[in-house]
Every structure is written in C-alpha cells, then in structure tokens.
Amino acid sequence: MTVHDGAPVFDVLDLAKRREKAGHIFELRVPRFVLDRGGIVVARGRSGCGKSTLLDLLAMTLEPSESGTFRFSPAENEKPVDVAGLWRRKQEGRASRLRGRYIGYVLQTGDLLPFLSVAENILLPLRLLAETNDRLMPLAERLEIDHLLKKMPSDLSVGERQRVAIGRALVHDPAVILADEPTASVDPVTADHVFRLLLDVARERGIALVVASHDWLRLDALGLPALEHRLGHDEGCVRSEFWN
Numbered sequence: 459m460t461v462h463d464g465a466p467v468f469d470v471l472d473l474a475k476r477r478e479k480a481g482h483i484f485e486l487r488v489p490r491f492v493l494d495r496g497g498i499v500v501a502r503g504r505s506g507c508g509k510s511t512l513l514d515l516l517a518m519t520l521e522p523s524e525s526g527t528f529r530f531s532p533a534e535n536e537k538p539v540d541v542a543g544l545w546r547r548k549q550e551g552r553a554s555r556l557r558g559r560y561i562g563y564v565l566q567t568g569d570l571l572p573f574l575s576v577a578e579n580i581l582l583p584l585r586l587l588a589e590t591n592d593r594l595m596p597l598a599e600r601l602e603i604d605h606l607l608k609k610m611p612s613d614l615s616v617g618e619r620q621r622v623a624i625g626r627a628l629v630h631d632p633a634v635i636l637a638d639e640p641t642a643s644v645d646p647v648t649a650d651h652v653f654r655l656l657l658d659v660a661r662e663r664g665i666a667l668v669v670a671s672h673d674w675l676r677l678d679a680l681g682l683p684a685l686e687h688r689l690g691h692d693e694g695c696v697r698s699e700f701w702n
C-alpha cells in the first residue's frame with residue numbers, strides 16, 4: 459500500500475477561471491497554492507478581486523477554465539484526488555460527494571435555510587451524508603448558540619446567524635473550512651469574537667481553513683498568513699492572481 463501521509467490538503471498549480479459578464483472579462487489565476495493539513499490562510503483583497511471565485515474553485519462548485527494540477531487530499535493515508543481530472547471527465551457527482559464529506563463552506567450570504575430550525579440547519583450536512591454524531595451540543599455551546607437551537611433563522615441576529623453557519627460548516631468534522639467573509643455585516647466586537655471562535659475551533663480540531671476577507675486590519679492583527687495577491691488590467695480584462 460502506498461502511504462500518502464504528507465500530502466497537503468490542496469496542491470494547486472496553474473488554476474484559472476475566466477468569467478465574462480456584460481462585456482467585462484475577469485480572470486482569476488492561481489499559479490501555485492499549497493495548503494497543509496490543518497493550515498490556515500487568508501485571501502484578502504478588495505471587492506470584486508475574485509475571493510469568492512477562488513473559494514468556489516477550491517470547493518469544487520465551479521469548473522475551472524484551466525487547471526494544470528489540482529489535487530485535493532482530504533484524508534490521511536489515502537491517495538490525493540485529481541480534481542482537474544474529475545472536471546475533465548465530467549465526474550461532478552464525485553466532486554459533490556467529496557465536498558459534502560470533507561468541506562465545510564461558510565457562505566458570504568450566511569445562507570441558512572429559512573424553513574429549518576437552527577438545530578436542523580446545523581445538522582443538515584450530516585443528514586445529507588446519512589450520518590449521525592453527537593457534536594451538535596458541544597459545538598453549539600462552543601459557538602454560544604446552544605440557547606437558540608429551537609429558533610428559526612429569521613428570529614436571529616446577523617451575528618447569531620453567522621455562528622450558526624459556522625456550526626453547520628463544522629458539524630461533519632470536515633478536512634477544510636472555506637469561510638467567505640465570515641464576519642461581514644456585524645459590529646467590530648462581534649466580528650472579532652466570531653472570527654476567534656472560528657479560528658480556535660479549526661485549530662483545536664486540526665481543520666485547515668481558508669478565509670476570504672476584505673477586513674485586512676482585523677486579519678493583520680491576528681497575524682494570519684495571507685496569500686500573495688496581484689490585480690492588474692490587461693487588454694480589457696481584469697486579471698487577479700492569488701498564490702503562496
């Protein structure tokens with residue numbers, strides 16, 4: 459048996475996504491991106507520079523226009539998955555199963571299901587996997603939302619909804635969390651609190667974390683490593699590059 463112990467969670471070379479809308483061309487390029495198991499990195503840059511596009515590519519919800527190498531290695535001792543090959547072979551179902559099992563995604567919009575209670579929202583990833591575990595209460599206590607479990611999302615404040623979204627991203631014990639502006643739309647004190655909770659839980663459980671944010675003062679204060687970033691214009695096309 460081959461042992462793949464040291465493989466990084468993400469191992470990416472020459473990944474690109476080209477998007478066109480109303481005559482505007484935007485191209486995201488990732489010449490190189492490596493994220494080790496349990497590693498934490500921030501993608502920061504101004505609005506429209508492609509942070510959400512980058513996370514959607516990593517989450518395998520968006521098909522790349524190009525991918526030299528795109529390997530995802532969610533489980534130790536297992537062969538890394540050739541994600542570029544999955545897209546080439548149109549194996550979207552496999553990508554979707556990998557996402558469901560190994561990725562927790564905190565969407566920029568929060569995106570709780572309005573007709574499900576807080577507890578049901580948090581448990582949704584497990585329900586989709588047809589799995590159960592006993593993480594709901596400890597997680598809810600950790601995120602300080604245990605008193606809200608029976609409420610509906612419409613009864614919550616924005617900060618509370620963000621913590622529920624973080625709980626939902628963590629409940630199935632993923633290998634990686636992709637968090638898109640996880641502290642958007644809350645006051646700075648709440649943002650600090652929510653962000654530290656996310657970091658602490660990720661570190662405690664050895665979960666890798668990619669955070670997209672334009673809140674760089676807060677991230678700088680936490681001393682988190684950031685991806686290199688360059689934004690340029692090139693023959694009517696906005697080109698944005700992220701790498702490490």
Ligand SMILES: Nc1ncnc2c1ncn2[C@@H]1O[C@H](COP(=O)(O)OP(=O)(O)OP(=O)(O)O)[C@@H](O)[C@H]1O
Binds near residue numbers: 477504507508509566
């Ligand atoms: N579905 C789409 N089709 C075409 N272009 C898109 C689409 N979604 C986003 N874009 C464009 O891609 C570029 C990058 O958008 P993206 O949402 O990734 O930026 P962002 O850095 O996350 O911005 P923000 O900080 O405002 O969330 C923008 O120019 C945007 O208009």
Ligand SMILES: [Mg+2]
Binds near residue numbers: 509510511566638
């Ligand atoms: Mg965004």
